[in-house]
Amino acid sequence: MSDLLYSSVEEDLRAAVRAVLTDHCPPSAVLARCETPAPYDPRLWRTLARELGAAGLQIPEEHGGAGAGLRETAVVLEELGRAAAPTPYLGSAVLATTVLLGCGAADLLAPLAAGEQSAALAVPLTADPWADFPAGVRADAAGTLSGTVTSVPDLAGAATVLVPALGQDGPALYAVESTAAGLARTPRTSLDLTRPLADLTLHGAPARRLAGPDTAPGILRRALLTGAGLLASEQLGVAEWCLATTVDHLKQRHQFGRPVGSFQAVKHRLADLWLDIAGARAAARNAADALASGDDGPETVLAVAVAQAYCGDTAVRAAEECVQLHGGIGMTWEHPAHLYLKRAKADQLALGTPGRHRAALAGLADLPAPA
């Protein structure tokens, strides 16, 4: 059975990450930054990635990383979710890093581990682990790439772009320098202000092949599975912030001569939400522990599908309750609740919707659909 708790090392890591976020990333700072051309705070990323080594947690020590693992990575994501922090952690430290680990591309891992650069995986944020290998980009005989990928997360600041593409002999994974000729990035206006998306266009861009048809589909699937499983921890953090902030507000806010939080109609909604979040915590920890084991067998896949099917909806519900139970202030731009609502709703679509993961459960748990 999985270890569903947090070790003391994990709690220490959480405290360190939280301290950085409290200093560098209060909601007011996130709000102030989110409409500027640079929604990601480079100083925050430097502190997290370089000083704390958070970006290299799952990278082995021989490649300059911390040699920790995905349980620890999940704890960082919880804290980033709790702060709705604008960082490329999911795209770079989770998705791209998992691909590079799968490809054994040590030279590309080193700058990520050191926190000097970030990388992006060129898939739409909605890509899920059960989809076919993407066919939007093709490699020609000379090994240059052409095609488009839309809604790519964490693309804007990435130094390296990892591109799944159909090569002459089938699916393959390539690395493209972001400065390469023929590569263009077009920012989108995204629902989630704290996780910008961009479209990637490639016109004969020079690329380095990292993996061929034998391994590329498995490596990509492992990365998407890891992303989906660990995103549950981010969603847990989002939900926890929403509940805690709402409870604090309802203890202070008085109407009808008493704290709003003393009305049963309100308390019962929060108790139900707390219970859902307790479930989300167990499911997210279970997925992180399963992924950390390195085993990609059915138990791990099932743990990921359960966590993502559950936590995606729980975070949205928590954020929606947060807006509703704050009343009028919850509808303002000034109050940060909307940042969490937007993050939660975008996360619900990210790396497979809850419905997509439930559909996967039909196969994984032998509950077949009607003929």
Added chain:
Amino acid sequence: MSAAVEVRERVRELLAAHDPATTDRLDFLRARFDAGLAWVHFPEGLGGLGAPRSLQAAVDAELAAAGAPDNNPRANGIGLGMAAPTILRYGTPEQQARFLRPLWTGEETWCQLFSEPGAGSDLAALGTRAVPDGDTWTVDGQKVWTSGAHTARWAILIARTDPGLPKHRGITYFICDMTDPGVEVRPLRQITGEAEFNEVFLSGVRIPDAHRLGEVGEGWRVAQTTLNNERVAIGGQRTPREGGMIGIVAATWRDRPELRTHDLHQRLLRGWLQAEVVRLTGERLRQQLALGQPGPEGAAMKLAFARLAQELSGLEVELLAEDGLGYGDWTMVRPDQVDFLGRDAGYRYLRAKGNSIEGGTSEILRNIIAERVLGLPAEPRTDKDVPWKDLAR
């Protein structure tokens, strides 16, 4: 000698002196109690050795492996789980010596006379009166939802001894003799057709003052010990995936493809997901308890279980289509215990309705989570400082 070693030594001595193969069941159980191996965390002389509670599981396993009889704990859940810890904490030495041994061996079973028709969630509003008369008390009133009252020898009882005080302060805790001629037990038939519980009518029941547990007027505080032990007894067991009701629904789905519809499929997947997450939440709680960090999830597991059981049992009836219109048996019977999984879908659907009412309604549990876990303020209380006799009823 460490406690573990001493306990193991005692087990060996007990088995050597009383071979389970040749010893009468009751004689063996009495000998086990006298050896301090009934509940090792109880004091010496009262069935225990003052040893850590965690050693009990090893004792039970070792004795079971040697073919020793057990005390059939399921038949005396109220006695073992609620009456015994209360008697241990508040009983006089005479009461402890009189009651604990036959309670543990199962020679005397117990029931609980707490809830009343007018005092459910608001248990402290109870109206059963106990009036002193020399060194005995005379008790009149009505209790309800009493499991095992028709077989119990004794009852733990709370009754109002001072109606002039606010409701929590005028209550006293007693041990009631269920063979008293003033005790009348009637089966309480429930929506499933059967009667797991009873109504108990108390008319001029005589209770000696020697059977009072705790001080006069301290009954509410004594009852907290009883009720806290009820909560400890719930939860804590590891459940396999698809353990419980979801396993039955999933098996029907697999075995009978002709019943499948797209709507039911979506709901089944949601139900399966919910069941798996509740299982993981329970497992996480178990891991916390094992490390001695009881989390607040405990209070919530019952809430989660009730919601899940009601959703799944409703789904199962629908899934069965025409078979869902039938019902196994409406005959009024008196089951020893609830057999959720052994009966049909209609029974499960109806019995699950009780899961959000019994042992604390889901509404009360939500209040507990909101106030004790989230720290939200309580609703204003209008009845706290009012004498019980002046409360609206």
